[in-house]
Structure formats: C-alpha cells, structure tokens
Amino acid sequence: MNALKLLFLIPLFYSEFSQAQRIDKEIISFQLLKEPVFPTELSNRNYTITVKSPYNITKEDVVRLSKEDYQRKVDNYQTNVENAKYEHQERLKDYDAEVKKLQEKYKLESAEYSKLSAVEKIAATNGAPVLRLPSRPIINIPPMPVYQQPDLKDALIVDNKILASQMDVTGFSKGGNYLDIVIEMERTNFQDNQGKTFANQPTRIIAKQGGAVKLDKTYFSDFAEIASVPTNEINLNAQEKRYLQRTMDRTRNIINENFGYQTINSTVTLSTVKNKGEYDDLEKAYIYVTTNLKKLQAKTDYAPNKVAMENMQKGIDIWKSALTKVNYNDKKAPYNQKIGEYLYFNLIRLNIALGNYQEAEKYLNELQEHLVDIKLSYDANLELKRLEEKIYNN
Template identity: 85%
Template structure:
C-alpha cells in the first residue's frame, strides 16, 4: 500500500513539473501619461525656442561644396608635384633595396658554389634566389571633378526648423504660459579604439508662467555610433541622423515633464494555467489584464485610479511569486520556467507604461539568472528588443 501511495505522489508531482502550460494574450490599452509638472487645461499653451549652431540652407550646402571643389583645384598642381617628389623618394629607397639584395645574392651564390655536389643536395634552402621588390609606380592624382552634393545626406537645418519639430502633447501654440528654451551644441565625434563615438549636449529650460520648473543638461555622455573610425564615415550623414535622434529624445523629455501624452500601447502577458498549484498567479493575471482594459486616456479620471490600484495587486502577487522561485531545481513548483515568465511579464508591462527604470531593474535581475534560465531563440530575440527599448529612451 505504501508503494502505491509513493508511486501516485510521484506521478502527480511530475505532472505539475512538466505540464506547466503557459498561455499568452496580447492586450491593447490607452493611457494618459501625466507630466511631472501639471498645467491647468486653460493654460495649456506654449512656445519653444531652439538655440544651436545650425543655420545651414540648401544654398549654403551648394556653396560649401563648390568651395571645397575649388580648393581641390587650387591645390591640384601642388599635389601633383608632391606625388612626383614622393615617387622619387620611393625610387631611391627601391634602388637602395635592390642593390642591397643583389649584393646579398652575390655573396650567398659564391658561398653556395663552393659546396660539393653532395652538400648542395643536402642544403635545406637550395640554391639562392634573387627576389626583387616591385618597382614603385608614379601615381598622379586625378584632376578634381565637381559633383553635385547629395542633398539627401546634407544637413540642411536652422533653429526655426528644429523648433518646428518640437511639440508639447495636449498644448497649443497660442501663447507662452509654458516657455521652453532648448540650447543645443553641435554633434561632437570622437575616435576611441577604432570606433566612433558621439555626443550632443542639450540644455532644456522650461518655465511655467515665468517660474523655472526645469533646467537640466542632457546627453553629455558619448555613445558608440559606428564600429569604424571617423575617417571611414560620411560624417554629414551621421550628424544628420544623430541630430534627429537628439531632437526626438529632447521632445520626449519635454513631454515627460510638461505634456499630457496619450499612450496607445499593446503588451503581451503570460500566465500559467495549472489549476490549484498556481491560483495566485492566475489571480494576478486577472487583476492585471482586466484592469488594463479599463484604462482610458483621461486626466484625473477616477476609474483609472481604481484600475491602477487593482492592477498593482496583481503586480504585487507576481513580485511575491518571484521570491519563491528555485532556479536550481527544475522539479520545483516555482522553477526557472515560472521565473522566466514572471520576469518577462514585469519587464513588458513596465516598458508598455514607459516605466523604463523599473523595467531595467527587472531586466538586470533576469540577466543575473540567465545562467540557470535557458531562454529559447524567440525569448532571446524578444529580450534583446526589450533591452533596446529600455536603453534607447
């Protein structure tokens, strides 16, 4: 009888371990992201001024291109003479090297000829061979030919254009209750260990009704933009792209502090469906998904507050479940598989809400456990995409 009981308990336990059924659902939701500094609806008007070194028109690009070409033409004859002088120097070096090799060959041949027939056969390197380097060729630089610049890569921009790319969500441009000044440096490129890095410091000053609410400098740290040095890059192209990235990030910061942003988002969430063993996780999933669907993009909307509070109950259950996970025991009720789906849920949800610092916290925790959690190819791919979203915002 005892043997039967033991067998039965083993069978039931193994079903719990190996039959963990993870279900997925993609949920769409809408949310109004409140700013750091609130503004009454009646006062939601703004002006943005950009101060930067950029003041380049199409005519400037064409003019600079022609000036560069003319400079090449003016220097052409000098470059030809320089090429001839350098060629003569290479010829001298070549002739000296040839003479040296010929003398060496002559000496080695004389020594070789002194050997007997048997010694010649036994010689490891055989008879000396005269190997001469190629004779230097005179390379005359081609005559410069003017080519119309590709305006698609040109950095045609001025402060008015830059300011026009900025907006504050749910504000109108009918006044200056919110007055924002953006002071921007030009993109700085830097070589480091064969790679190209860039930064573009931006100071953002935001005033509400004349009172300074924000005065910070951002983007001072250098970031890698290419795995080759600057002399191998089209810097105009890269500066244009980097400037656009800086503008996008600047706009996001302004809106995080002052704008009322409607977030239209989707999030994929998972739950384990085994009845009995994971009822708390099922309850957490219901809390989160049900209340996500109730959210609406409205300011000071009481049902949103209730939904967020109820959603937090589910999140707290997920966080509590993480403390039960045994990453070293595949047979544990809360094993690596459970830990993986809980971490992914918490990371996905925080990314969907724009809570990137919180998402990064769970990302770091998950990465510490990746020695024990064996992610699938698809999970690895998704994790990389989530990581990019976290660190690029």
C-alpha cells in the same frame, strides 16, 4: 500605480494543463498613459519651442561652399603635383637603396652556396639563393580637379526654424508659452580615434513651466562611435545630417519624458487555475484583477480609476496570500510548486506592465529563491530572463 493609466484591453486566450490543475493564460493588449516627471494641468498644456544653433544653411550656401572647395583644390593643384613628384623621388631613393642591399645579400649567399658539395646542395632546405626585388615605385600625379554639382540629397540644408518644427510635446497644443523650451545646440563635432570616427553634439535643454525653470541640463557631450573608418574616409555632410537627426530625436524623447503625456502600447499575460472548488479564491482574484484593469481609463485624476485600482488590489492581495500556502516539496498538494510558479509570474508580469519595477523585482527575487524547488520549463526559463531584462534595463 506609478501614474500609469490604461486605455483599453483586448484579451486572447490559450491554456496549458499540468496534472489535475488546468491553468489558462490570457494575453491582454492595452495602452498606458505615462505621466511625465513634471505634470501640467490640462488647461495649461500649451508650449513653444525655440532652437538656437549654428545651423543656417540654404541651398545657395551649399552650392557656394561646393564652388569654394573646388577653387581651393584648383589653387592647391600645382603644389600637390610638386609634392607628389618630391615624394616619388624620395621613394626612388629608398627603392635604390633597398635593391642595392638585396643584391649584395644575394651575391654573398650565392658565393656561399657555390662552395657547397653536390650532396650539401641537395640537403639545403632553401635551395639555391634567389634574387627577389621589390616593384619600382610609380609616380602618382593627382588628377586635375573637376567641379561636380553638390548632391543636395546629402546636403545639410537646415535652419533653426526647421529644427524647431521637428519638435513637439505629446499631449500639448502648439502655441502659447506656459511650457517654454529653449534648445541650444552646437554643431556636430567629429573626432578620429584609433582609426575610427567618433562624434558628439552637446545640447542644452532649458524648460520653464509657468515661468519656473524645471529643467536646465546639457546632454550628448560624450563622444560616440559612428564609423569604423577615420573621418577622411566618410562623407562628413551625410554623417552630420544623420547625426543631427539623431540628436533631434533624442532631444524630443527627453522633452516628452519630462513633460509629455505619452501613450505606450503594451501587453500582459495573466494566468489562473480553472479547477472548481479548491481554487475558487484564485479564480476570484483573477476576476478582480482583469475586470478592473478593463475599467481603467487613460485620464489624469479620473475618479473611477481610483476605485478600480482599489478593487484590483483585492485580487493582488489574494495572490500574495496564496503564496504563503504553497508547498514546494509536495507535487500532489493543492497549492504545489506549479501554483507558486504561476502566482509569481502573474505578480511579476502585472507589476512590469504597470510600471512598478521595484515591486516586480521583489517578486522576481522571491521566485529565484524558490527555483531549487520549482522546475521551470524551457519556455518559462526564457520568459523569466526576458522579464528580468525588462526590470533591470528600465
């Protein structure tokens, strides 16, 4: 079942009634042990991770850079004042020209208005001309720079050892080098585009398993939007700190997808018809599936799991066989559209829970072909959409 193993299951029950058919639902909570793309023998599950990046920043570096930035502002202050005065004079020239233009326009309009008769003046939609002048530009002299201690909370104080300590491989012990991983990172790159801030941080992951290269790929090269304002309106230190953490989290996820043994919490809802007699086979199928789900253990190459999976398949085969008996046009038939609905939902839910997305998609497509005959309730329609999203977003 796509190398997914179950740890434990906790059943909860509730029922729904449809005509003479009593359908019970069991909500099962369980854990999946998801095996990686590149499996590792249990005795070899040890790792070492090395991070190579430009980050080697201490508290002292942050203070030093802050003082250097302050000194640059002091050195440039007089130039900035002169630039402000020059820009003010240029704005005054533009202002005087605009005022002169508006005054001339007002003079012409007033002369034309004075020629109108009293009746024409009353009929004029805009009334008498009004002189409206813009505000006179005000000089904006920048304030003298004032030194402020840097906010170490937002400071990017980090080095390669700290970054490496944030990494782990689930199911492995730290130390040893059977799995040898090197992470090569660039600094976060910021980019302005249409008034927004974008960032990327190309990161190469090189992983050797027993000396053989299993993964060598560069990720996160595409720029992603991180702010709806340009870079000069954001705290770049805080943004880089946040983006670096995001890159580390995504890197850890990729490493564990490929090599880690991850436990995933999940639930599955399974239904059965409780009426005696005509539905004994379906009750038997339900017992096969649920009983053997509970026998599975989150262990790799665990022999009892194989037996449990084979017995669970017997129940699945009964469900599949029952689908061929469904009469979608006769509501009074023992195997009517309601039975078909719950069988399809069981097969879709179970296969999604076990990670068999292709098999789940197969039964989803079959169910959708019968939706002309099967009238789903509002809740069933919502669940079907959620199941479809799980299949296609996987």
